[in-house]
Amino acid sequence: MHSCCARKIIVWILCLIFSLSHSILVCGSSPPKHLCRQDQRDALWEFKSEFPLSGMAADEKTQTWRNNSDCCSWDGITCDPKTGNVAELNLWGSSLNGPLRSSSGLFKLQYLQSLNLGSNNLAGILPDSIGDLKYLRVLGLSGCNLFGKLPSSLGNLSDLTVLELDGNGFTGELPVSIRNLKQLTKLLIASSKLSGNFHQALLNLTELTAINLVSNQLEGTLPSNMSTFSKLEYFNVGSNLFSGSVPSSLFMIPSLTYLNLERNHFNSLLEIGNISSPSKLQTLILGGNRLSGPIPGFISKLVELSSLDLSFWDTLRGDVDFSIFLHLKSLASLDISTLNTRSIVDMSLFSHFESLSILSLSRNTVKFSSTLHLVSPIGSLAVASCNISEFPKFLRTQTSLFNLDISQNQINTSVVMESPRISVCRLFSEFIYWF
Template sequence: MHSCCARKIIVWILCLIFSLSHSILVCGSSPPKHLCRQDQRDALWEFKSEFPLSGMAADEKTQTWRNNSDCCSWDGITCDPKTGNVAELNLWGSSLNGPLRSSSDSIGDLKYLRVLGLSGCNLFGKLPSSLGNLSDLTVLELDGNGFTGELPVSIRNLKQLTKLLIASSKLSGNFHQALLNLTELTAINLVFNQLEGTLPSNMSTFSKLEYFNVGSNSFSGSVPSSLFMIPSLTYLNLERNHFNSLLEIGNISSPSKLQTLILGGNRLSGPIPGFISKLVELSSFDLSFWDTLRGDVDFSIFLHLKSLASLDISTLNTRSIVDMSLFSHFESLSILSLSRNTVKFSSTLHLVSPIGSLAVASCNISEFPKFLRTQTSLFNLDISQNQIKGNVPAWLWSLPGLAYVDFSLNSFTGFDGPADVFQRNEIYLLDISSNAFKNPFPLLPKSITFLSASDNQFSGEIPTTICQLDSLETLVLSNNNFSGSIPRCFEKFNTTLTVLHLQNNSLFGKFPEESVSVALISLDVGRNQLSGELPKSLINCTHLEFLNVEDNKFNDTFPFWLRLLPGLQILILRSNEFHGPIHYPGVFLSFPRLRIFDISKNLFSGALPLDYFSGWNAMSSDVYIADNKYMFKRNTFSSFNIASKGLEMILAGISFSIYKTVDISGNRFEGEIPKSISLLKGLIVLSMSNNAFIGHIPPSLSNLTNLESIDLSRNRLSGKIPAELRKLTFLAWMNFSYNNLEGPIPQGTQIQTQDSSSFLQNPGLCGAPLHKICSGEEQGTLNQDKEDEEEEQVLSWIAVAIAYVPGVFCGFIVGHILTSYRHDWFKRIFHYFS
């Protein structure tokens, strides 16, 4: 019996071993099977072939794709393990660089995609309608590209879509009505685009929406109350648009889950609505730039928001005073922005919640707030634009987390404590500009990356202790009394310093070649006494956008090598001793992004070829598109002079992005005015005065339809003033004096408003505004000009009439029909059209 059982057990074990061995052999001998389907691989390969950089080192993800390999193993590709269909295409941050071609169905053929992620891939052009073929898509993520135009109508087919993320692009048009069909959406992010119009009133159709961000667009009208009726919504950002009506919200039926509400930077006005007190889950709230029309604000509505961690109520335009004691009992408040209101601090103020960031710029504060002494969590303090005098207290630097400090635009004169008082902290940003600080220059912690000490009373040589700052990226010392030379130790910042502004001091000597950082984006050493040649090491600054060396003693030829800097936008060499030609045969001087070119008041000479201004693309467009990341957020540190409308004016701030200027006046140029100047259609200021130009004024200057100021005075120009210049309706100032011009002055509105001084010392000129009467033949030309102008005006009136008469006729017919029906029919029609 026992031996029989033993035999059965042995047989069973042997069968089991044989079975396992067979399985192992079968598995081990089976050839590998590709998971990827052929049609899916073909679609991906076609998608890759659309981009010329695919397969190159610049496109580090798709270069791993091989047509004979399993596409499910390719970088950025995820497949459904059961079907082999490509379920996810995610190439975030790769360098595809091109359009998603509407003529290609490669994207549309990946019809089983659930996730399409192409953020930051340098894509541009319109979004292809083939996206609508991806009916299974749940996530569409295209942030940080250059897509233009509207969303395709076919997007309405993406009924499964839960996340639509196309932030930081160039989409235009209205908020697409097709989106209202996508009821599964939980997140919409269209921030930083060029969208406009109004938001739909029925936003509550997004019944599952949790995240909605359309900030930094151009939406206008009212904020739809239906947004606040979405029960799932937790994040709502409408900042920096043009919403302008009163914010009116009906009764909120269920407790709101809204945790983030950002409305700042719009045109909202009137009383702050009381319904805000019902948003009890809010942790982040931004009402900045709300206009209360100088009304009173009941700040007690914020007391109900006990979960607040961040509050921005800066720039309310209210006569009410913000009492800091209002925030005494908030337990979670960490970020508080009250700038540009009147703020009151009591001497016994105590805040329960540790403040991490406090902004009280321009709040009529005259004393340093003492309650800050207990704020050991403070890392950011903006107390700029107030009336605080005396010294900065030493105890401030004992706050262990303090990292970002802005004291600018006050009346501080010094720092309390020992010379190394700053060494106790790791300060990253320090702005002490526009005060009355004097020597000694403070010893700064090595951690500083941003230092602005402009517009003070520091003197002597630039302290070499600055060279001990290991991580310095921005250094602004303009408008002080510094003297001596630029420190050679600046070579330490060869790869870190991006902004160096030393404008308006008394620095002299040569600019050391080794002190030029290859990382420079903005360099301003204007209004000093620097001499010698322009440092040629600037040729290595491939990111340079702004270069100003005005009002120095540089003695050099024209720096042709600057044309190799692809991002250069502002070049100012005025008032130096530069000399020689600005053109050499065979050297094509193309500045594709240059918008301000000022080489006036130098010793440049020679003739300019007719095509000299060809290839200056940024000035050839009458639209400005900010295509840089740095300059216009740093331009507040710089200013420079330009000649416009016969006056010297200072450009600073927003003016940098508005003006497009060519000023070559005050040199020794000769020959004819290059006809290619007429290609610069975006030009606002043109000055070519005080040279030796000959020949006629090009009639093609009438192409410069944005021109506001033109100065061709003090040359040797001859012939007539072109009648075509009458078309320049923005031209507010012109100067043709001291030339050899002749004939009648054209009879145009802009021309006739000029003072006679604009035409003096041209012996052959006649007609208003000069007192010289034209001869018979000249008068005939003058009359013909006048007739031409009147004919243009008549044609304009005829065009208006042609449009007006049918409108009046249609209006009459509609009015007759409406009055022919009963009153209720009128109401129905009115309701339909409204």
């Protein structure tokens, strides 16, 4: 009897505990009805009023904002549930049209941790007031038509981890104060008009995992001690004006997976010492420079490569040992066009690559066997100006081919292609039919 009562009491207590804990969870997960602080709402409303309605007002997130409602429920707004301060403002692609003023209500949101105004027309300079948002961790202003010099006040954002300013018209050098951004992991200022050298101040930012400065007007040489970026995974400075030697220290960064130095003025031999640990490089793009001399054999050790571009390498009419590519079993894209070599590229070299789909061999002498068979279906093939006199038979059955450049050769016969996908074909004086 006592045992039965005891069990009932235990069951009752457990049910009570469960009921109370459930109530606590429900209450704790329900935000207060008016989370937003009045000063935060006023600042947001002031910011909204700085941008007149455009013809695309329907796309503006701010059109859903209502001054008599909780601003933490507005589109693009995330608040800190404990304080009611606006922590995130994301108005990407919201058709904002007008300059960002130094007195903007935006800069009264002093507890912002993430700001994304990308893909708006904020034509004008980036005001010094941006440095007042000292708690920012993420700053996204890509594609905003901003111009002028980057303000030195960016150095005040000591908590910043992501700086994304791609697709603007910024001029001049990176501010020296950028050295203060010790927490920065991503520096993305592609497709702008930055000039000057690769700033030595960047070497202080040892937490960087990604640097993208492609398509600017940067010049001079890269620092020799690039291995300071010990956590770097992505490095892209293509389409600039850099010259001199490619620092061998870049290849000593164990975490690096993507390296793009194309279309600069790098010259001389590429000399790389012993790579102490297995490289993780998956993309290596060196094409369109002034590199000369033998293609270094160390490339055969980059066994994780899926994309390799050595185009316009000047071997000074020397020989090329194409067997170095046989070790790169994961290659999906290879560009070795315009090598200025007397060696003949034998297509059978690529017959056992299982992933190769993009191959550029133009302006070399290329040899095709009549029995050639490739394991991997080719999607894009460029063999322009390769002294080809007969249309390669293996191409007739490449059903995955969508791009073919076989122009400037000596092919005089008509050709029937069986690829239903081919969309770009360059033959100039030759004839081609496909179905």
